Amino acid sequence: MVPITTTTRRGIFFVNTYDDTDRRPLSQVYREHPRAYRTGGSELQNFNYFIERARIEGLAADAADRLRRRLLAHPYAFSEMTSLEECLPLDGERRWLLQGLWPYGTFPALVGQAKVGKSTMVAQLVAELATENGRFLGFRSTLTREERARRIVVVNAEVNPQDYAQAIVQHLPDEAELEDAEEYPMDNIRLINLAAASEFDLTDPEKYDRWKLSLTEVTEGGERAPAVLIVDGLTPILEGAGTPADKPGPLVQAIKNLCREVGIDNALMVAHTIQNGGHQLGGIAAAAGPDGTWRYVARDPDAHNPTRKFSVKPRMGGMLIPPRRWSWTRMAV
Structure with a gap:
């Protein structure tokens, strides 16, 4: 029936x-x-x-x-009270996605000036997360093989798909360097190349429902959501939806709600700062939504190959990282 x-x-x-x-x-x-x-x-x-x-x-x-x-989808399903004991880590220690950089289960933002190289940084991050014991800026990934198999998913709103894919592959290890010959990191990565940036405007209820389906898959072992979601970037999505780029708050909250609802444990949102590398577009209100801010800025972003610096201002539970010069293989003080 x-x-x-x-x-x-x-x-x-x-x-x-x-x-x-x-x-x-x-x-x-x-x-x-x-x-x-x-x-x-x-x-x-x-x-x-x-x-x-x-x-x-x-x-x-x-x-x-x-x-x-x-x-x-009950509109009156409120959050329930929990004891402190239930909130504490099972083994007594806070888990990290990237040891010392990215606390597991959080949704930070990577911000920087236009064309400073945020997507290039994301490409290296994705490659390292997809690789066993990968290291991004020297910070080791803790993802297990089962978690990597859930995939690292990148929502690409503005970069040419071929360029993005090539940038990621450039940072993947050769087969001879793999610790597990049966796991190839490329299989752990998926790109979602938006035909129109406004497709990922999760403040639209119909699009929100559609992405709840698209980002999960039902397998023999149950329902599976990505281990990590990276949204690159917020500015074109907002502008495509007709929302001012300095008003990202509702979109950021919608992304966090979606991740919690479908079971995506970690997410990174990529956004722009004002062109002098100061605060994120939207100021204090924009910075309040993400679980901490990764800042990647250059003193003179219009110069050829300018000096870039990376820093982290975390929310509670993270680790403060002062500005350091960027290197493709490590961070130098």
């Missing part, structure tokens, strides 16, 4: 999936009704139904719960 579907005046689906004769995968139900509001039956019945279907389909419990929450 096909689930009964009706539409309210607000255009919101009511999908009755509490039907033992409906044997379609949950992922298929969601793809056909991406804006589902609630399912038939009580909350407890629906929860038990989803868990049972998840068990039959072999989905992990956390993936089933995320899918259930998406199908319900």
Whole structure:
């Protein structure tokens, strides 16, 4: 039996999936009704139904719960209180994505002047994250093989796709240098080259729903989201959507919400500073959204091969890194 579907005046689906004769995968139900509001039956019945279907389909419990929450999309589902003990790291130590630079589970921003080389820096970052024990600026990646297999995904809003791909490949190790001959880093990387930058305007509810689907895939082991998402960059996305480049706050929050909802643990957002290398476009309001700021600036960005400096101003839990001269293989004081 096909689930009964009706539409309210607000255009919101009511999908009755509490039907033992409906044997379609949950992922298929969601793809056909991406804006589902609630399912038939009580909350407890629906929860038990989803868990049972998840068990039959072999989905992990956390993936089933995320899918259930998406199908319900309940507007009154508030965050719950948790104890301090539940918030602490299991082994007592804070995990890092890049040891000493990027705390795991955070969403920082990389900012710098136009044409200073932010995308070139991102290309090296992506290559190192995709490689076992990769080192970016000397900071070691902690991603496991299973996490790297979830892929590092780059949303490219302005760079020529061939140029971006070549820049990433340039920093990948040769096959003879690989520690694991069965894992090739190129397989762990995906580029999403936007046909129009406004495609990634997540402040648009329809586009937000579409990207929830596009950024996840259902595998035999459950629902899988990227290990790392990099959005390069915010300025063309904002301008393409008709939003002033100095008003990135709603887009930044939408990116963070999307990552949390689909299970993307780490994300980096690339944005512009004013041309003298000072604050990010948007000032204090723009800097408040990301989990810390990586600043990559040049004193004279219009000069040929200017001296560039990299620094980090973290949110709580990160590590402060004072300005250091940029080198392709290391950071020099």
